[in-house]
Amino acid sequence: MKLIIAIIQPSKLEAVKEALTEVEVFRLTVMDCQGFGRQKGQTEMYRGREFSTNLLRKVQLQIAVNDDFVEPTVNALVQGGRSGDKGEIGDGKIFILPMDDCIRIRTGERGSEAI
Incomplete structure (x- = not known):
């Protein structure tokens, strides 16, 4: 079992959900989350004044999957989250993390059956 954490642009959420459904x-x-990487924020105008924001709005997805679903899930995230053919900064x-256990609260099922 793995926990997949993906951080994407908010505008790509619907495309990613469609790709995951497929x-x-x-x-x-x-x-909802905020952060920055290589783009190091952005400069904006507000009421005629320029200001810099170094935290950009992003969306974080957490998806728990059985091992057989890791690659299809990652491929769907890349397909739905990439801008254009080659992508952009x-x-x-x-991120793909090992997951030791999963428990469904309603039934008490554990492990891959609970996912």
């Missing part, structure tokens, strides 16, 4: 991944958690990151 590979039969239907369960995910979505959180700021498209996001995917």
Whole structure:
């Protein structure tokens, strides 16, 4: 079992959800977050004054999958989250973490059956 954490642009959320649905991944958690990487923030104008924001709005997805679903899930995230054919700085990151256990609260099922 793995926990996949993906950080993507908010505008790509619907495309990512569609791509995940195509590979039969239907369960995910979505959180708003802020951060920056190579793009180091951005400069904006507000009421005629220029100011810099070094934290950009992003969306974090958490998806718990069985080992057989790791590669299809990652491929769907890349397909739905990439800007254009080659992608752009700021498209996001995917982290894959080992998951020791999963417990469904309602039934008490554990492990891969609980996912």
